[in-house]
Every structure is written in C-alpha cells, then in structure tokens.
Amino acid sequence: xxxxxxxxxxxxxxxxxxxxxxxxxxxxxxxxxxxxxxxxxxxxxxxxxxxxxxxxxxxxxxxxxxxxxxxxxxxxxxxxxxxxxxxxxxxxxxxxxxxxxxxxxxxxxxxxxxxxxxxxxxxxxxxxxxxxxxxxxxxxxxxxxxxxxxxxxxxxxxxxxxxxxxxxxxxxxxxxxxxxxxxxxxxxxxxxxxxxxxxxxxxxxxxxxxxxxxxxxxxxxxxxxxxxxxxxxxxxxxxxxxxxxxxxxxxxxxxxxxxxxxx
Numbered sequence: 001x002x003x004x005x006x007x008x009x010x011x012x013x014x015x016x017x018x019x020x021x022x023x024x025x026x027x028x029x030x031x032x033x034x035x036x037x038x039x040x041x042x043x044x045x046x047x048x049x050x051x052x053x054x055x056x057x058x059x060x061x062x063x064x065x066x067x068x069x070x071x072x073x074x075x076x077x078x079x080x081x082x083x084x085x086x087x088x089x090x091x092x093x094x095x096x097x098x099x100x101x102x103x104x105x106x107x108x109x110x111x112x113x114x115x116x117x118x119x120x121x122x123x124x125x126x127x128x129x130x131x132x133x134x135x136x137x138x139x140x141x142x143x144x145x146x147x148x149x150x151x152x153x154x155x156x157x158x159x160x161x162x163x164x165x166x167x168x169x170x171x172x173x174x175x176x177x178x179x180x181x182x183x184x185x186x187x188x189x190x191x192x193x194x195x196x197x198x199x200x201x202x203x204x205x206x207x208x209x210x211x212x213x214x215x216x217x218x219x220x221x222x223x224x225x226x227x228x229x230x231x232x233x234x235x236x237x238x239x240x241x242x243x244x245x246x247x248x249x250x251x252x253x254x255x256x257x258x259x260x261x262x263x
Contacts, residue, residue, distance in 0.1 A: 034237025062124030
C-alpha cells in the first residue's frame, strides 16, 4: 500500500459547484434556536472546556455581518482563558482584499500585545479572509478554524450570492471602486492568494453543519476527515452553536505542531 502523503487541499475558489440538493434557505431563520441552546448549555459557562493561557483569538464575521455578530463568542473566549479580539473590519460588506488588509493589522496588533502567534476563527466568508491573512503572515498565526466556510469553491445559495453581490456592488459604487474578487479579473490579488495551500506550520480545522442552508457543506469540509468537526444547526447560527463551541475549545488548546495527514 502506498505511503505517500496526499496534498492538504485541492482548492480553486472559482470551481463550479456540484448539483447536490441542499437544505432550503428558510431553515436559516431557525438560527435563534442555536443561540438558545448555547445559553442553556454548560459549555456557555466554560464547563468541560479546555482552558486557554491568554493566547489571542481573533473572530472574523461572515458576509454582510458586523464584528458585533461575533460578540457572544468574543465574551465566551474571555471566560475560557483567551484574549479575544474583534477583526477590525467593522462589517463584512466591502472588497475582501481590503478587509484582509484590516484583519492583517489586527493580527499584528494582537501579536504585539501578547508576544505570541494568534488563533483565527472565521465564519463563512470570514474564514476565507482569515485564510488569506494566515497565508500572508504564517509566522504570526498558529491556528485557523473555519465555521461553515466554503473551502474548495465559492458556492452558496443563489439568493445569498445575489444579495451579497448587490451589497458589494453598492459599497463599491459609493466608494468609487470596483471589486472583482472571486473572479478571474481580481485586481487586488486576493483570489489567487486565498486559493493557495496553508503553510504546514498552521493548525487548521473546519466546523460545519450538514443542515447548512447557505453553503454546500461538502465545500465546507476539509480534505482530511480528522480536521473536520460536524455539528447540527444552521449556518447563520454557527457562531452561537454549543457543539461548535465545544469543538472550538478543543481545537484552540491543541498546541502540538500540525502533522501531515494522509487520506
């Protein structure tokens, strides 16, 4: 039997999505149930969750979401022993390349504050932006955890993509710029950079749900099964999902050097 190591990822952000039936978009209206379950779960209070040692963890919101959308997780991270930071992008409704520049600054600030590499937690599109920053400064990033992030191709529910395109187009019009990220005409270099493989020094994992009504969960799963953590619930509710928090607690405390995983 061959002992060769498979590549970590086979990624192209522009790949067409497979025609696989997906949960209806309306299921995302149930995200408040995830939040309620979190408040009723022992994990919310840090019970049974490995403690951090003051390491910086930066949370990155998804498309059209503000930094405030991650405040619940931000407070929880502080309760379990980490030094949490909001991304600094304010709202994820601009050119992803420009947002990556803002996150890049936040990462450097967190490293200056703590003297240690940071951990990045990105929700949906926020995970792609976080990945771009991790690739750009691997010496300052130890972990990358994606929540419902399309890792293999940028594919989501058509209504979500249409709404996101309108928001980005409006923002670009108001600012006098044109955003072509995720197309072959991307001018800021974001698309090509984000499609690269992560450096071997970075621990990375995916937390996803098969009942995701926004992103095809097949695209949200890592190539290697050991890097995947499946939870129930909605895509929108992943930043509030108690099972996601429990998985996140264990991933964040893993201080081992990442290993090359075979299929």
